[in-house]
Amino acid sequence: MSLTSSIRQMESPHFYFELGELISSTGNEHFATRMLHLVDKLVPTHLVDLSEWTLDEQQASVLDITLLGSAGLKEDLPAPRILHHRNDHPLLKEMLGMDDSLLIQMNAKANSPHVRGTSHQCNLVSRRANRRYVISLYRPHTQPVFSLTQLSFLKCLSDTLLPLIERHAQTSRQALRAESVNAALESQTLLEQSQLQREFYKRLSLTDITLSAREQEVCLGLLTGGTVPQMAEKLSVKNSSIETYLKRAAAKLGVSGRHGLAKWMVGA
Template identity: 25%
Template sequence: MSDFLDTELTDWPSLFPGVAACIEAMGSDSFETQLLALLQQAVGIEQCMIFAYADNDEVDCLLAANQNKPRVAGRLARLYAGGLFRQDPNYLHLRRLVDNRENLSTEELTTMQGEAMSPSYRSHLFAFPDLIDKVSLNVAASDGAYYLNLYRDTQRGPFTSTDLACLNGLAPLLASLIRRHYSSTRAGPEQPSAHEAAVLAPLSERERQLCLYLLRGHTLKTAAAELDIALSTTETYRKRAYAKLGVPSKARLVALCRQES
């Protein structure tokens, strides 16, 4: 990360409340909202994705967020987790992080490597919605590796040297937040398949958990009991999740999550 410029132009005090909000929200349903708000304030992004690389050469999508085109973000996440991740220019480096976990404090910021992308990879993941630049944070973890990707579109333009310096300064913090939050929330009996994780990526953590219980045969009432929340809260999560996924019923949810990428 030493290749990036210094961070003197970043207004760090203005970011402190957002940082505090992320720390406070770790392990809760609001963490991703706070993280996106911090990133938006720090550098301005069009799209954000977080993936988890595992030992078995599989990738789970933990977060796929595009405020203007949420369904597009979900589709891109499914394509990536479905196999395109092996064409990622950072793939071999991420595999090394998974295979060699001696230094779990490792994080590395990388800029877009357009010349190393295959034509199919670039056309599938960048041609629509007109994404032109990406910055990634590769994060070593005890359970594999996490991969944060931040995107800019043609309207915002590429990341500037000031943006890169800011992200360079934030990298250790972002890596720690991501490790701590997802290592706690991913633990549990209701782990999704790679395809389910990609389909459910646009949802909040609680919305994903609820959908997974419904996919495993639970009713709304029994899912509420498992999640230790009120039935009315569960109904709210279900409405939000179905609206984000564009499904009207549990049957359609099941069908969507059973489709092949």
């Protein structure tokens, strides 16, 4: 595909539709696939890998490489036979000294030990502090290398794509952090509920009082912060039924309402 035809494609409504799809997919699992669809229509590409590198610039080493997504015809690009230490990765030297965004071309090497090294590749790289954001585009060695015209076009396109991978990485981190926090809170809540349940049954066993299963469930639900409407929805009954269960339990325990139930729990 010529540079002129690629530019013409970029000016078409379909390109902006594909770009909108890519933008809307930042932070989710379809991002890499959307990027491949967009790029492949402009410069034939068999596979795309998206990654975030964290570098120790003083030690000239890689602290971490996070895969942000991968899409394409993986059967065209078999996995390498050997994986060497990431600090000898051919991209590292180029990325350490960069200031502005880079395009790094690497042609296929038949016996390359590196990931995807046996394929032709074009790497678009941006820098944010000690992080590098990398869009790696591949073709199998049986296909032509990326031409100078295609590389020039991809360098122009990187002004659009690199900010999007940075946004994708940030959004993914935020989602992962939120998921981790929610999981921790849920775990803590379950632990607290479990401890409260044990205390509730312990207190109940010290009396001669017998509560029905529903009365116990309502008492525990209200003690752990649930509201009458929430308990009603959970048990698939009316609000008035929850209030009835609470009144019955409270009467048996010799207390009044939720406040009295809480006082009973602490032995007041």
